[in-house]
Amino acid sequence: MGDVYIDVNERLIWSRDKLHRARLIVAVMGLVAGIVILVLADKPRDYFIGWPSVAICLPWAFYEIYWLMKPNTALVELLPQGIIFRQLSEPFIVPWTEIHGIDTIDIHTSMRGRSVTFNNVTVIIVSQFFYDRVIHVDNFIMRGPGWDANFIPKDDKMMVALHHEIIPATAETIRREVEARWKVFGKTKN
Numbered sequence: 001m002g003d004v005y006i007d008v009n010e011r012l013i014w015s016r017d018k019l020h021r022a023r024l025i026v027a028v029m030g031l032v033a034g035i036v037i038l039v040l041a042d043k044p045r046d047y048f049i050g051w052p053s054v055a056i057c058l059p060w061a062f063y064e065i066y067w068l069m070k071p072n073t074a075l076v077e078l079l080p081q082g083i084i085f086r087q088l089s090e091p092f093i094v095p096w097t098e099i100h101g102i103d104t105i106d107i108h109t110s111m112r113g114r115s116v117t118f119n120n121v122t123v124i125i126v127s128q129f130f131y132d133r134v135i136h137v138d139n140f141i142m143r144g145p146g147w148d149a150n151f152i153p154k155d156d157k158m159m160v161a162l163h164h165e166i167i168p169a170t171a172e173t174i175r176r177e178v179e180a181r182w183k184v185f186g187k188t189k190n
Contacts, residue, residue: 006180012078014174016067016086019075019166024064030057076167078177080185083124085160087150092134094126096186100157101125102179104171107161109149118149120171122178123159131158 034053041047067073077084082095103125107118126135135151135158152159162178164171 004176006177008181008184009080012177013074014076014167014169016073016075018168020064020067022166024061024068027057027061027064031061076162078181080181082185083178094124094130094134094160096182096184098126098130099124099182099186100127102175102182103159104175105152105159107149107152109146111146111149116149118161118163118165121164122162122171122175123152124162124178124182125154125157125159128153128156128158131160135160 030053034050034057037046037050037053041050074084075086077086082093082098084091084093101124103123104120105123107121109116109118131151137147150161150163152161162174164174167174169177
């Protein structure tokens, strides 16, 4: 592979489209399952499964369609000032100077009671102090599912994951873009 020119001053936006498409598929599958249960229901208790499924998945599907139709909704944004994350209820920025390192790791976690592995995930390493002050959410419900797959402790630091499964870029592209900007705008910390 030859060297790829990267304009580190360019504002790079990775949209939510990939994430919303995946969620839309789940919502539509739940909606179809609910409708099938209602159509095939021969006992009153079957309705107690079908109606909630339809009632939850129909608005959820429309919500995901709405976000897919909305242009330029950023999930992660790379700027000369740092990385803006919009995955949580409150967006946060990680300045390049707060990043202690960049790595590619495999993340092993549990989701919905089963073991899941995400391979070749780019992570940025920040101090525990910065994580506690800027990123951490004390409320378990506000954190939502998958918190442990996005924020991984490492010694006295925290790793913040940039999952290529939800960002519309390859693992190599994410690492290359983030590392190029960090080398220019960040400073190495121990």
